Amino acid sequence: MRRRTSTTEVMAISEHELTVMTNDLEQIHHDVGMPAMEAAIDEWTERTRSSRRGFLIGAGAVAGSAALVAVGTGGSAAWAGTSSKKTGKLKGDLAVAALAASLENLAVAAYGDVLKAATAGKLGTVPPAVATFATTVKAQHAQHAQAWNSAIVAAGHKAITTTDPVLTPIVVADFKKVKNVVGAAKLALVLEDDAAATYQSAISAVKATSSVKVAASIQPVEMQHAAILNFVLGQYPVPNAFSPLKGARPLTDYTKG
Amino acid sequence: MRGRSTQTPADPEERPIDVDPHAMGDLIEESQDIHHDAMAATAVSLEEMVETGQEARAHGLIDPEESRQVAARRSTMMTGAAFGGGLLAAAGIAGALEALFASPAFAASATDVQILQTASSIEVLAVATYKTALTLPFIGGSAANPVVKAFATTTMQQHMQHLAAFNAAITGLGGKAQNNPDPALQKVVAAAVPGLTSAGPVVALALELEQGAAETYVADVAALSDANAKKVTASIMGVEAQHASVLLAVQALLNANAPQLITLAAGNVANLPAAAGSVGFPDAFYPTDQARPATEGALS
Numbered sequence: 001m002r003r004r005t006s007t008t009e010v011m012a013i014s015e016h017e018l019t020v021m022t023n024d025l026e027q028i029h030h031d032v033g034m035p036a037m038e039a040a041i042d043e044w045t046e047r048t049r050s051s052r053r054g055f056l057i058g059a060g061a062v063a064g065s066a067a068l069v070a071v072g073t074g075g076s077a078a079w080a081g082t083s084s085k086k087t088g089k090l091k092g093d094l095a096v097a098a099l100a101a102s103l104e105n106l107a108v109a110a111y112g113d114v115l116k117a118a119t120a121g122k123l124g125t126v127p128p129a130v131a132t133f134a135t136t137v138k139a140q141h142a143q144h145a146q147a148w149n150s151a152i153v154a155a156g157h158k159a160i161t162t163t164d165p166v167l168t169p170i171v172v173a174d175f176k177k178v179k180n181v182v183g184a185a186k187l188a189l190v191l192e193d194d195a196a197a198t199y200q201s202a203i204s205a206v207k208a209t210s211s212v213k214v215a216a217s218i219q220p221v222e223m224q225h226a227a228i229l230n231f232v233l234g235q236y237p238v239p240n241a242f243s244p245l246k247g248a249r250p251l252t253d254y255t256k257g
Numbered sequence: 258m259r260g261r262s263t264q265t266p267a268d269p270e271e272r273p274i275d276v277d278p279h280a281m282g283d284l285i286e287e288s289q290d291i292h293h294d295a296m297a298a299t300a301v302s303l304e305e306m307v308e309t310g311q312e313a314r315a316h317g318l319i320d321p322e323e324s325r326q327v328a329a330r331r332s333t334m335m336t337g338a339a340f341g342g343g344l345l346a347a348a349g350i351a352g353a354l355e356a357l358f359a360s361p362a363f364a365a366s367a368t369d370v371q372i373l374q375t376a377s378s379i380e381v382l383a384v385a386t387y388k389t390a391l392t393l394p395f396i397g398g399s400a401a402n403p404v405v406k407a408f409a410t411t412t413m414q415q416h417m418q419h420l421a422a423f424n425a426a427i428t429g430l431g432g433k434a435q436n437n438p439d440p441a442l443q444k445v446v447a448a449a450v451p452g453l454t455s456a457g458p459v460v461a462l463a464l465e466l467e468q469g470a471a472e473t474y475v476a477d478v479a480a481l482s483d484a485n486a487k488k489v490t491a492s493i494m495g496v497e498a499q500h501a502s503v504l505l506a507v508q509a510l511l512n513a514n515a516p517q518l519i520t521l522a523a524g525n526v527a528n529l530p531a532a533a534g535s536v537g538f539p540d541a542f543y544p545t546d547q548a549r550p551a552t553e554g555a556l557s
Contacts, residue, residue: 127527132534140541147542181526196495203478203491212479216491217542220471220498224538227499231506231537234523236407238499241415242422242492 089255093211094155096202097148099254100215101160103198104145107191109163110171111138114184124180130232137188137225144218151214166253167194182233189229190247196222197248205251219243369483370432371555373423376477376490377435378554379470380420382442386466387413389450390459404519405456405507409463412500419493426489432556439554442466457511464504469547471497476548502537509536 090098111134118126118134149159171191178184199219203212227237387409391397396409424434438446449462474494481487510518510533518528 125527127529128531129526129529129534132531134534136535136538140538143541200491200495204484204488209479212487216475216478216494217545219491220475220495220543221538221541223495223499224502227502228506228534228537231503231521232526234521234525236411236521237503238408238412238415238496241418241496243495244492 090152090155090157093206093208094152094157095251095254096206096211096215097152098160099164099249099251100198100202100218101145101148101152102162102164102254103167103195103249104141104148105161106163106168106171107141107195108138108145110175110188110191111135111141113175114178114188117178117184118181123178123184126181130181130185133228133232134184134188140221140225144221147214147218151211164249164253166256167249185229185232189226189233192222192226192229194247194249196226196243197245200243201245201248366430366483367432368551369481369486370427370430372477372481372551373427373430373486373490374432374435374556375439375549375551375554376470376474376493377420377423377427378437378439379442379466379473379549380416380423381436382438382446383416383466383470384413384420385438386446386463387416390453390463393453393459395456396459402456402516402519404521408503408507412463415496415500419496422489422493426483426486430483430486435554435556437554439549441553442469442549456516457508460504460508460511464501464508467497467501467504469549471495471501471543472545472548475543476545477551480551498543505539506533506537509533 089095114123115131115134115138117123118131145160153159171187174187174190178187196219199215199222202215203219206212206215223243230237230239391406391409391413394400397406420436424436427434446462446466449458453459453462471494474490474497478487478491478494481490507519510516513530515530518525518533
């Protein structure tokens with residue numbers, strides 16, 4: 001094993017090489033991962049447009065329903081979303097999409113607040129890798145939310161911009177207790193585990209193949225987020241041979257919202 | 258704190274590069290406890306498959322037209338026939354999809370069996386590859402990084418469990434268990450073995466296998482007809498993606514000549530370069546361009 005004369009030197013070289021590698025991988029992502037998911041969304045969208053009344057097993061909205069309002073009151077506008085928008089209750093696959101979008105919105109809000117707290121110095125010393133992780137993962141969750149919302153909007157409904165109404169107050173309360181990076185990572189791990197379990201559950205819940213494709217393209221990514229968080233926490237990164245369903249959010253999170 | 262060395266010398270060069278093996282053992286044991294809980298859902302799906310499969314066969318619920326639809330559905334999951342220039346690119350897949358289309362009227366369950374047999378064949382190869390890797394001194398010997406060794410050992414065991422699950426699903430649907438390796442990938446691995454002279458090539462080979470497995474299963478969940486086969490596959494695909502994630506991180510640190518950072522010691526994150534925070538999940542949406550053809554590992 002080759003050793004270097006100082007930690008600084010090791011990190012400087014690592015930083016450069018890893019950044020190059022990351023850039024390469026991001027390029028691959030745009031070349032490969034995104035088009036595949038977009039194809040599924042396009043398939044979903046096209047079929048929805050061609051059968052507005054219900055490609056997604058009853059995609060029609062129930063009139064008169066209230067907006068999906070996040071109940072978080074954590075003092076951050078991000079948690080509450082835009083409750084002024086009215087969104088009819090959705091059914092079938094679209095309801096699952098709405099639940100998924102609200103979970104993704106919650107993740108975006110949570111990572112956003114973690115980054116704000118870190119910037120404000122409220123989490124103590126924040127390692128560069130943690131900052132990169134939070135920034136990158138937040139962006140990926142935003143892409144996930146956008147994917148689900150693109151299908152919802154294509155079906156003639158308003159995008160889900162609020163956070164999961166049942167999980168939000170729990171996360172907000174937990175976030176108030178976070179005092180350092182370890183606490184933030186533990187909270188993030190719960191969110192990622194729950195999201196992955198929800199998608200795994202959704203794969204069996206949705207009817208359209210295109211819906212399955214979207215859920216299946218996101219679940220492994222949430223699992224990867226969890227693996228890296230476990231690594232950050234000094235825990236074994238792949239604790240299960242089979243990913244559990246524990247923590248999967250029920251559809252009632254959306255229907256009760 | 259688990260996995261943390263008892264003392265951290267001021268000089269970075271003197272810092273231990275590995276975690277306490279006993280602490281690693283504790284971590285693995287704890288993970289296995291969690292795993293047993295996770296396994297419960299998969300086991301239920303397998304039991305339901307056996308019951309459903311027996312019932313379906315008893316009632317002759319095989320629909321040739323449905324079979325054709327299933328085959329077509331699987332083909333639409335294949336977003337590309339190439340392997341993006343990776344090691345697996347050398348594995349020929351030409352003709353696999355063609356064979357699927359040309360075949361007369363698969364029953365839906367028969368198509369599911371083929372998909373699952375291919376999955377089993379991938380798992381057989383993964384187990385064999387990790388087993389071979391663990392015979393190498395820098396992976397499974399005294400010269401190995403304990404985290405890498407533990408990962409190879411645990412991952413091999415997890416693939417053995419995946420193999421058992423897929424084969425149980427196959428037999429539940431009335432098919433024959435597949436215990437032979439994917440023939441196309443086996444050639445790729447065989448060609449790579451002579452070059453496994455350090456940790457880097459081993460990690461690269463394992464990464465190709467894990468990525469291919471994960472992408473195959475992502476494609477499979479949309480192609481499978483049987484609900485429980487879908488559940489079993491869905492419970493495995495993310496785990497392979499996690500294996501790939503870990504390998505990406507390890508590979509990056511090896512390439513950066515920073516193997517001492519491959520450790521689960523608490524506080525190690527402070528030493529990691531910023532880019533390490535994102536190298537393990539390059540795609541916001543998991544791709545399927547490296548998914549193996551559905552029939553590649555199917556028994557004739």
